[in-house]
Structure formats: structure tokens, C-alpha cells
Amino acid sequence: MSTTRPSYAETRETLRWRVALVLVALMSTLMLALGLLNTSLGLTDTARLAWIVFTLNATSLLGLLWLPRRAGTMAFFGVILGLIVFAIGFGWWHERPLHYWGFLFPVVVVFLLPAWRAMVAMLVFGLFVCGVAMLQIAPIDVVRFASVYGLMVCFVTTYALLEERAGVMLREVGDRDGLTGCFNRRRFNEAMARRVAPRAEATRLGVLLADVDHFKAINDQRGHLEGDGVLMAVASTLQRALQSEAERGRAKLYRYGGEEFAVLVSGRDPAQLGLLAEALRSAIAAGGDGLGPGEVTISVGVAAWWQGSEAPEAALQRADEALYEAKRGGRNRVVVAPG
Template sequence: MPTLRRDSFTLLRELMRWRVALVLSVLIFVLMIVLGTVNTRLDLPDTAQLAWIVLAIAGACIAALLTLPRHLGGTIFFVSIALLLVGVMAFGLHHGRPMQHWAYIFPPVIVFLVRSDRALVAMIAFGVYAAAMIAPLIPAIDVIRFASGYGLLVCFMFTYALLQERAAVMLRYHSDHDALSNCLNRRTFNEAVEQLAGPRGTAEACTFLLIDIDYFKAINDLHGHLAGDRIITQVAAELGRALAPGTPLFRYGGEEFSVLLLDRGLDDGRAVAEELRAAIADADFQGVPVTISIGVAHWRRGEGSITATLDRADRALYEAKRSGRNRVVADAPLA
């Protein structure tokens, strides 16, 4: 399906990452004040300097998180921490202080930035880099101990990131799809329409198809509701096969479906609708006669609202059913 919207799943993920980033940046800010003060009193100017540098970065991240869009602010925070950790390793080598305890922060940071396979590569590369930075400063056995502990952490973090990605895919699929028909659901349709009409929408036009299974109540009454559910599932499957790959098919409600044809004209919409109608009329529904009626309406940015276009598509669908069903009616756009 083409990306029509910043859907609720994406917005929730961005919100959670933003909250985590804000909490961590505040904690780091407070911790660096403590560490900077303690190191100054212990006459450790180099590590005190590092604490003040980290304090400034944390403060800048807090400002970014509070002023920039959430997805951008969260990304800036985690990128800043990852780059900071790279710098800390070099800082330690320059000042003759092993900083391997900072390295364990890198794996959980990087999994917030990139997908699991890229995170694994980044974690391994950083581990090799960190080991090289501390090798001149500590005994070889301690480098081996660090590498062993860091390697185990990488294994656990990669496994967690992989499981989280798989769970997110499943959650997103079931959140976006109707359980009976496996079509995209009405909530997803509403989000797609909202994105289409909004300032971030990239499509300049869209043709809407509203599809209704003819005499569906009679099918339920004659063959039972289980047969009715089977018909809905099979109709959805037949429609999906008849549509071009990537064309979104929604279960609009009950026995109704909807198709969005982005940047396609009314004539294209009528032709696609006729193909869908013929596909259902020719399909075998195990002895149950099944046909569909389709209403078609076209929307163009700046020429009326999508709500009005959907109303016209609904009226066209009603006209198709009133005129005998198993047909396509296209509503002319507003003058």
C-alpha cells in the first residue's frame, strides 16, 4: 500500500521515543552536574571537563526535544548520544583514562535509531573501536573481559531489537487490517483520507470507489451468517486479486468496501470499477450468486472536500443499486 498517512502506530512510536529521550536527557543533565562537581572537587580536571561537555550536550538535547517536532527531536537526541560515546572513547585514550564503562551505553542507544540488522553492524563496529581505544591503557586480559561482556550485551540487545521489530510488524498489521476480510480497516481508511486532504498529502487527486455486495441481507437469511462471513472474505480476496499491486482496499463497513486510486481520473476509476464488478460476477462462490454495485467519484485538491466526494460516491452507489445492481455508476465532479 502506498504511504498515505502518518498513521497512529507511527505517531505512537514517535511519542514513546520522544518521552524516553526527554527523560534520559534530563537524567543525564542532572547526573553530569553531580559528576562534574565531584570530579572538580577531586581535582580531576579532564573528567570534570568531559562531564561539563556532556552537560552542555544534554542541555541542547532538552531544548531540541521541547522545541522541535517530536520525531526530529528524538532522532537528534539519540544521534547526539551515539556520537558522544564515539568521542568519549577517543577522549579517554587522549587523556590516558580507559572509558570502557561508557561503551555499554551504545547498544541500547543505537537500537532506538536504526533497525536491528543495521544496529547489529553498528554495535559490533563500535565494540571493535572501543576495544582498540582502551587496549593501550589496560592489560590484555581486561580488554578480553570487556569484549566478552560487551559481546553478550550485543547478543541480548540484538535479540530484543529483533523481537521488538517482529512484534511491531504483527501489531501494526492487526491494527490496520480487518480480522474477517484481511482488508485495511475503516480506521486506516479515515487516517488515509485525513493524510490525503492534509498539507502533507502528496497526491493531487484521488478517485474513490465505494463497493457494496448486492442482496447481502438475503444471503445471510438464506444461507446463514457463517456463509455471509465466507462471502465477505472471498469477495475481499477476489477484489484484491483484481486490483493492481499496491492499490489499497479497505473494508468500509459491513459488506461495503472502498478503493482509493491516487492521482487517477474518473475514467480510470470507472474502468477499474468495471473490472472489479466483472471479477466478482465471474467468480465461483460455491453456488451462491454474488454480485457487487460500485459508486465512483473523483476528488482534486482545491476543488471541494473529500467528505463531499465520498457523499457523491455514496449517492452513485445508491443509484447503482436502485438501477438494478451489479453495475457501476460514476458521479460527475462538481462544476
Template sequence: MSGLRRDSFSLLRETMRWRVALVLSALIFVLCLVLGVLNTRLQLADTAQLAWICAAVAGACIAALVALPRHTGGTVFFVTIAALLVGVVAFGWWHGRGMQHWAYIFPPVLVFLLRARPALFGMLLYGVYASTLTALLLPAIEVVRFASGYGLLVCFMFTYALLQERAAEMLSYHSDHDALSNCLNRRTFNETLEQLAGARNLVKRCTFLLLDIDHFKAINDQHGHLVGDRVITGVAAVLGRELDADTPLFRYGGEEFAVLLADADADAGLALGERLRAAVQAADFHGVGVTISVGVGHWRRGDGNPSAALDRADRALYAAKRAGRNRVRGEDAASAAVA
């Protein structure tokens, strides 16, 4: 179920990376054109050739960024630049020119391309490679100076990448989760619902469970809102223990929760709903009697928008409440009650 949705934070990061790639490719293209013209006038044929090659590569990257999906285009750009930097150092060695100064661009490129630890490994490997080729062209002291500066840059870039990675994980978690219950929040549920209906989604059917704490207003009135918050937290914990690790639990509303079962039929949803209902009824909430009512709706691809199945689950939930609460009802029972 974790592959059902792509969260808005990931989409935002993907968009920002694509924009950075587009700006950088344009800047590299212009810079290399200038360097190509300048080196041609200075009759530096080898470096002029390198500049024209880099300009052509940057132009191809611009075309790829425009033509390909943003995630693919951004990845293609940074992989291409990393490969180009490997080639630049080899080009300099082949022509007897030290190109080690271009190596300082490599660590930031890897930070955009990989997670922190794989990026660190790539930076170190590239540093050994660039230092080795530089040692064949320049005095040892120049190699030491380059390796020292490059090593410090790697330290700073790895620290930055690690902090950025941790901050991104925290931001992503808190943007997706409800602060009180630690369940996924309503915005995340809406995103999942939209992506479930998308043409690219491979899920063929899905069962929705809506779960509501019975007489929650009375719990707040009799015991206070602090106890009410503890009940919500406790119910979320009980539900989470009963669900499989890959089955998402959402806080749908104030005292209402939602569960999405991908590629599951209505009978599986009813069975799960009964298990969740029984688990909450049997749980100890510090002397407060707590039960839930559950409504179940089912959706198949081709049967319209998934929100219609969600609406049927909502009607089934109210049928369960009208029938006396602390019970599970499916959409068929809800339809029969309306009829």
C-alpha cells in the same frame, strides 16, 4: 499510495520514543552536572571537562526535542548520544583514562535508532573500536573482560530488538487490517481520509470507489452466515488480485469495501470500478452467485473536504443499486438521478 498515511501505531511509537528521549536527556543533564561539580572538587580536570561537555550536549538535546518535530527531535537525540559515546572513548584514550564502561550504553541507543540488523552491525563495529582503544591503555585481561561483557550485552540487545521488531510488525498489521477479509480496516480508512485533507499531504486529487455486495442479506438468509463470511473473504481476494500492489483496499463496512486512487481522475475510477465489477461477477464462489455495485466520487485539493467526495461516491453507489445493481455509477450519474 503507501506514503499517503502514517498509521496510528507509528505515530504512537514516535511519540513514545520522543518522551523517552526527553526523559533521558534531562537525566543525563542532571547527572553530568553532578559529575562536573564532583570532579571539579576532586581536581580531576579532564573528567570534569568531559562532564561539562556532556551536560552542554544534553541541554542542547532538550532544546532540540522541544523545538523540532517529534520524529526529528527523537532522531537527533539518539544520533547525538551515539556520537557522544564514540567521542567519550576517544577522549579517555587521549587523556590516558579507560572509558570503556561508557560503551555499554551504546547498544541500547542503537536499538532506539535503527532496525535490528543495522543496529547489530553498529554495535559490533563500536565494540571493535572501543576494544582497540582500551587495549592501548589497559592489560589484555581487562580488554578480554570488557569484550566478553560487551559481547553478551550485544547478544541480548539484538535478540530483544529482533523480537520487538517482529512484535511491532504484527501489532501494526493487526491494528490496521480487518481480521476476516485481511483488507485495511475502517479506522485505517478514516486516518487516511484525515491525512489526505492535511496541508502537508502532496496528493492533489483522489478518486474514491465504494463497492457493496449485492443482496448480501439474502445470501446470509439462504446459505447461512458462515457462507456469508466466505463470500466477503472471496470478494476481498478477487478485488485484491485486480488492484495494483500500491492501491489500498479497505473493508468499509459489513459487506462494503472502499478503494482510494491517489492522483487519478474520475474516468480512471469508473474504468477500475467496471473491471472490479466484472471480475467479481466472473469469479466462482462455490455455487453462490455474487455481484457488486460500485459508486465513484472524485476529489481535488481546493474543492473542500475529501469526505464530501466520499459522500458523493456513497450516493453514486445507491444510484447503482436503484438502477438494478451489478453496475458502476459515477457522481455525475448520481446527481442526475437526484435531479
């Protein structure tokens, strides 16, 4: 099976991890400078806070390097949030107003929580900081802090919502074939890769490979635009024929490449897979979506396997061989691979 490029989610996690590494370096440098400066000025309390932050920040670096990237990144930003809350409480205990640390909270919490949950956390934290600040600074200064903090919450939440929406759109674009709207080959490869490890409960799986018969002749005789129209009609018909299985989460349709489509199915034995493949073949042969009856046909190869008992690549190879057997047998037919 071909090597795939990292998905959007994988790329996002890698970038978050790299951002965390950069922040560790910057914060360590800053806290080191503040610790030395406050020590030289005789500000023992704030110097102690700087050294505490420096130490925990260095510990976070070990987590980023040793833990899996996602876990290490989430742990790092969790530690930063904890430090922010700690700094506010530290300032209250030592009668030093450190409410300005609160401005860091919104830009950190969006790395940990979805946008709406992050907004709730920001508001709750803002109330906490304002309550502490009321005991330390003049009311007008609390109002000024709350006003700026509220604006920051609005901007950060808006950004987070846009980022989430952009992420959904990017994943959709990255996962779908641009012509047919089916899931693409990269998504198919990822789905097959997830079916390598055995599961606690035996899981029956199946793969169907469907190829449009005589597609080269369609392109040669009608032109590539007509060929694209045929592929879109075939994809639409297959999606409709699979709708019941798809709604139950038992089947997904992919554009495997060129004029070839793939269907991954779970919870079906070889006989049931054969019936499903026959239903797909019949749906295409019956026409619809701009195709006349018998105008376009497909050949289908089917292979079934138990997750963990056979490599997905081996099952895919058997389905491919069954497909070519259907082609050699006259096309417009279904062949179920033995095994």
C-alpha cells in the same frame, strides 16, 4: 471523516520521545552529581567531562521540546552516541581509561538504526574502543571488556530484531480487517487524509464504494456465519480482480464497514474508473470462491478528483451518493458521480 486512533508508528515515535525526555532528566541529574563529586575530589578532567555532557544534554532537551518529535528524538540519541565516542577519546587524550562508556553504545544505537545496521555499528565501535583500551589497560582487561561487550551486542541485536518483527506483525494486525484480510477503515481514513495536500504534479485520484446487494437478507436467511463467508468470498474476488492495478501500486482495497468495500485508485480518469468498477461488478456477478454465478452481486459508486482541488471527504460523499443511486436504480450496477 471519523477521527482515527494513532497508528503503531505514531505511538512508537511518541513513546521514543517520552523515553528521551526521561533520559534527559536522569542523565542531567547524574552528570550534575558526578560533576560536583569530581570537582570536590579534585578530579578536574573527569569533572570537565561531566559538565560537558551535562551542557549538551540540556541542549538536547531544547531540541526535544522545539523540534518535531521524530526529529528531536533522533537528534537526542545522535547526540548521546556522539558523547559516548567523545568520552572514549577524552579519556585517551587525558590518559584516563573510560572504555566502560562503550557499554552504553549498543543500547543507544538501536534507537537510531535498523537492527542489522545497528549491529554493524556496534561491532565497528567495539573495535574502536578495544583499540583505544589497548593503549591504556592490561590486555586481559581488554579481553574482559570485549567479552562482555560482545555478549551485549548479541542480546541487544536479538532484542532489536524481535522488536522489529513484532512491529511488522502489529502493523499488519492493526492495518488489516480480521475477517476479510483487506486493509481496514482506519487505514482507509489515513490514506484519504494523506491525499489532502496538493502535489507539485497534478495527481488524478478516484474512490470506489462497493456494497453487497441484499446482504441483510443473506444474514437473515442463511445466518451470520454464511454471511461472513460471503464477505470473505467477495473480498477475495475483488482482490483478484484488482491484482494487476495493485501490483502497479495504483489501487488498494479496504473494508469500509459492514458489507461495504472501498477502493482507492490513482492515475485513472472517470471513464477508466468506471471500467474498473464494472470489471469488479462483473467479477462478483460471475461467481467463484464458493459463490455461484449471480448468487451475490454488488453495487458500485465511483468519484474522481484531482489531489488538492477537492477535499477527499467531498469526493467520498459523491461516491456515496453515486452508490445509493446505483441501489435505487435496481442494484448490481455501477454509477459514476459527475464532477
